[in-house]
Amino acid sequence: MSFEIRPLSDALGAEIVGLDVSRPLDDATFARVHRAHLDHLVLVFRGQRLTPQQHIDFSKRFGPLDAHPSQGGAHLAGFPDILVVSTKRENGKDVGVRNAGPTWHSDLAYRDRPALGSMLYALELPDSGGDTGFANMAMAYDALPRRLKDAAGEKRALFSSTRNTSLHALHPVFRTHPETGRKSIFVNPQLTAGIDGMDAPSSSSLLAEIYAHCRQPEFVYWHKWRPGDLTFWDNRCVLHIADHTRLDDPAYIRHMHRTTIAGDVPF
Numbered sequence: 001m002s003f004e005i006r007p008l009s010d011a012l013g014a015e016i017v018g019l020d021v022s023r024p025l026d027d028a029t030f031a032r033v034h035r036a037h038l039d040h041l042v043l044v045f046r047g048q049r050l051t052p053q054q055h056i057d058f059s060k061r062f063g064p065l066d067a068h069p070s071q072g073g074a075h076l077a078g079f080p081d082i083l084v085v086s087t088k089r090e091n092g093k094d095v096g097v098r099n100a101g102p103t104w105h106s107d108l109a110y111r112d113r114p115a116l117g118s119m120l121y122a123l124e125l126p127d128s129g130g131d132t133g134f135a136n137m138a139m140a141y142d143a144l145p146r147r148l149k150d151a152a153g154e155k156r157a158l159f160s161s162t163r164n165t166s167l168h169a170l171h172p173v174f175r176t177h178p179e180t181g182r183k184s185i186f187v188n189p190q191l192t193a194g195i196d197g198m199d200a201p202s203s204s205s206l207l208a209e210i211y212a213h214c215r216q217p218e219f220v221y222w223h224k225w226r227p228g229d230l231t232f233w234d235n236r237c238v239l240h241i242a243d244h245t246r247l248d249d250p251a252y253i254r255h256m257h258r259t260t261i262a263g264d265v266p267f
């Protein structure tokens with residue numbers, strides 16, 4: 001099956017044009033998609049029309065799925081592998097996770113095995129707002145001043161869920177990608193509680209310096225969603241954030257389905 005790979009920015013990201021992922025991919029096509037994902041870190045499959053089961057089947061080509069430990073029934077009825085990310089309300093109740101990803105993070109970093117990646121499929125979009133920012137943490141690591149690399153060195157950090165603090169794990173501040181061998185910055189402002197073995201003020205000031213570095217525009221691509229976009233990020237070396245500045249506006253409707261692919265223990 002032929003398709004085009006078009007880079008989206010200097011930081012990361014490529015759109016995949018002309019590939020229908022609702023149907024099984026032959027092995028050669030899958031290998032090319034997999035290579036593109038490792039090269040570009042974020043892939044945007046344009047113009048998809050996916051049932052929940054097709055979304056799940058395509059996601060599973062990359063590995064077993066990991067049900068998100070979401071509280072309060074944010075999963076799609078009948079599809080525990082699909083997390084609903086939505087600003088919609090029905091009968092006064094949120095239909096999914098309403099304010100998903102309000103600050104920079106990687107998914108499930110508080111688990112022993114954080115996600116390999118997530119696939120987010122846009123079903124309904126607002127006329128403005130709701131963009132997703134993606135930041136290349138391998139590029140950010142390469143450009144990190146030596147002083148900060150040495151200060152964090154081989155240290156580990158504690159990651160904790162903001163919704164359920166009983167979910168936590170220790171992972172390296174800088175992790176190595178299990179497939180490419182590239183190092184990247186893994187700590188993030190939403191889920192990192194502190195650096196192991198450092199006093200709280202020293203940990204906070206070091207993390208603040210690392211985060212200020214990571215937020216520089218040359219590492220970031222802002223995705224403006226189109227209906228039918230299926231976006232797949234490499235959660236091992238990418239941070240992401242959603243722009244929900246219009247969250248309280250009733251006209252702001254953003255409705256998506258997400259699958260999460262299980263990952264490895266970071267090293």
Ligand SMILES: [Fe+2]
Nearest residue numbers: 101106107240
């Ligand atoms: Fe997320």
